[in-house]
Amino acid sequence: MAASLFRLAFFVALVLPQTSALSSNYYSKSCPKLFQVVNPIMDKAIRRRLELGCDGSLLLDDTPTFTGEKTTPRNVNIRGFDVIDDIKTAVEMECPGIVSCADILAIASQVSVRKLRGPIWHLMLGRLDARTANKDLADANLPSFSLNLGGLKTNFQNVGLSEKDLVALSGGHTIGQAVCTTFRTRIYTDTNIDPIFAAKRQ
Structure with a gap:
């Protein structure tokens, strides 16, 4: 799947201009039904409680010229690549070669937060896809x-x-599930935590 996303990302990067200003109506003429295509796929993803990455380069698998970001320890538990693949496939059927994978990630993030009754923000579009990734x-x-x-x-x-970005992005990580190793020390060792809260999670 990720290999196909790499090919799609590379193709879109070739057909889009190399400089691009972000705009909330970037696809209003070239792909007017973009959000209608994304919404039902995100409905299914939310029901399955999947997590999504938020960086276009994260979608790229390893190649002979670079090591991708999926294998870094801080990304190893990210899920939802199949959701992005489903969205990209559906969007390509509606408006081929127009919408970048990076923008699809941004749209999927916004749609999922909205559907989970989180805050709504003015989404700026027009990102270009990464052609490489950097694990280091x-x-x-x-x-x-x-x-x-x-x-x-x-x-x-x-x-x-x-x-403010820190609070928003940290809050975004409260959706879904966490691996025990990421909070085990906190609930068993730390003293600056509500003991009842900690006990419930032990």
Whole structure:
């Protein structure tokens, strides 16, 4: 599946202009039914409680010239690639060669949050697909689940994100399920946690 996404991402990157300004109505003429295509697929995905990545380069599998980001420890539990593949297939049937995989990820994120009754935001579209991925950068830049608040703030500041971004993205990670190893130390060892809350999760 990811290999097909790589081919699609590469194709779309070739047919789209190399510079692009983001706009909320970027596809209003070239693919006016884009959101109608995405919505039913996201309905199914939400019912299956899948998680989605939010970076277009994450979709790319390893190639002879680069190691992809899927295998970095901080991405190993990401699910939902099949959902993006389903959306891309449906969108290609509606408007072939128009919508980037990066924008599909952004749309899927917005639609899933809205369907789960989260906040609604003005989505800007017109992203171009990545042609490569960088596992080392993902390892270096993605925050570890073990970081404390100070570490998270520093990590986000280092990539140009604010404390507001930190709160929003951290909140987004409360949807779905977590692997036990990501919070085991917190509920068994830490003392600055509600003991009743911790006991329920042990």
